[in-house]
Amino acid sequence: MSAVEDRALAPPELGDLFASEIRGESKLAAVAKQVLLTAGSAFLLLGIWEVLSRIDPAFWPQVILSKPTDIIPAFFKAITSGFVWENLWVTFQETIFGFAIGAAGGFLFGVLIAISRTFSRATYPIVILFQTTPRVALAPVFIAWFGFGMSSKVALAAAICFFPVLINTITGLAVVDENALLLMRSLKASKFQTFVHLRLLSAMPSIFAGLKSALTFALIGAVIAELLGSNEGMGQLIDAASFLLQMDDVFAYLMVLGLLGLALFLVVNLVEKKLVFWHSNWDEG
């Protein structure tokens, strides 16, 4: 925290400068550094992979391992072909719907557990029990219930999303500054006012941490369910390609999925920065 004690010395707009001032570098330089370093390590990794895949074709079966110089063309082929986009769209929708349902459910459940002792006593032990069972194992169940279409994928994505949001909502709402609560009491704030003006907002960073992992989990859930039984989606493409030992395509599809995951994560990150702008790591990316 910089001292703005002496207001004669501090113009009002000083606050805006603190973020970059503390980091000690310009925003552009920071971004450039990040991009260069990431690209550098990615290149290094691909280089090692390429070398390994060429060492001894007899020892490293090339068809199965595949190599970057084959994967990259396969990737470009994939992103220029319509059917990959169609399947990506399917996986995207499953992820988003699953995320929306699971996150909304987790949030509402978390709020109820946080505000009602009775509700908490009735449900929390069961919630913990469910949390400790691996939810991906539900995939066959959902496929049996909802069939090979999108709904079983949405269901698994939602089931996986639910818990990180729930747990983070509960902890976020539970950890509230004691003095802030005293302040609200001294102002004669109602329970509802304390919730809206204080608890919910102070829980936001924690809730967003939950949302971020939930979104990644939603994608994982959708793809796993696709792998196990589907007639469309990126998981199904990967399953089909690997069945035919077209490993270049498998890796290309994985890259597409990775980019989708990254894009989704960046969107949540952006929303978080806008909504939870006060949180301490807002300028750390």
Added chain:
Amino acid sequence: MVKNQPEQRGGVLGRSAPARRANRRLDPAEVPRDGGTPLVAIEGVSKAFGARETGLVALQDVNLSITDGEFISLVGPSGCGKSTLLKIVSGLLPASRGQVTLGGERIVSPRRDIGMMFQTATLFPWRTVKRNIMLPFDIARDKRTDREARVAEVIQLTGLDGFENNYPRELSGGMQQRVALCRLLVSNPRLMLLDEPFGALDEFTRERLNVELARISELERKTTIFVTHNITEAVFLSDRVVVMGTRPGRVLDIVDIELPRPRRAGVIATHEYSDRVGDVRRALGLV
């Protein structure tokens, strides 16, 4: 002179308030309206925590009456129950025995005409300075039209102008406490309760804020109970310093501070000031 007058009700109650107030007021037209009936009366307040046998007696039989406009400090070692007493007066904590009244009315729960301030500024990081100061209005669902004007007024008073739209994290600790003070002043409470408000600040910032607090309290004539560990701070700000002792928490003595008002930083250099600091130290058993 006050010390030599006979005490009207015995004990620490009913000290000669009008004399003190007259001393405090600058403008003769402002001299007492009510003949010195106490605004706040703390009567036989005790507080025990925990089970009766094993429990801890945080406060034992505290009596104190405070007139309108008076500035009172509570000093004493850690654990002597200063914060506990303040919470009881605020209505946040029930007393085990005894009662506190404000304007003759018993305090049983928090009231909007009592304002509190803590060692930490406790600002909401998602609200700007201005909106933090408006919090009491928002909670009271007070839609008065002069909200903005009142906020501007207290911002001016505490020297925060220019920072209305900054967020708390952009301010130093001292500035944050100014905002907390604004939030307290904005709803114009009858009684202000300050629990070591500058305790976490560095020496320089604290001295400066003390001078400002003295100025503001003289200007706004707010009845104030101020908790501090700092003896010189207490003497500088107060009309009376209540010296408390520990185990059990109780009032040991009350030292009248009849330094002239307005209190300016220069008062610290006077003999009278160091004499009163000496009185408080003696009462605390430090010399």
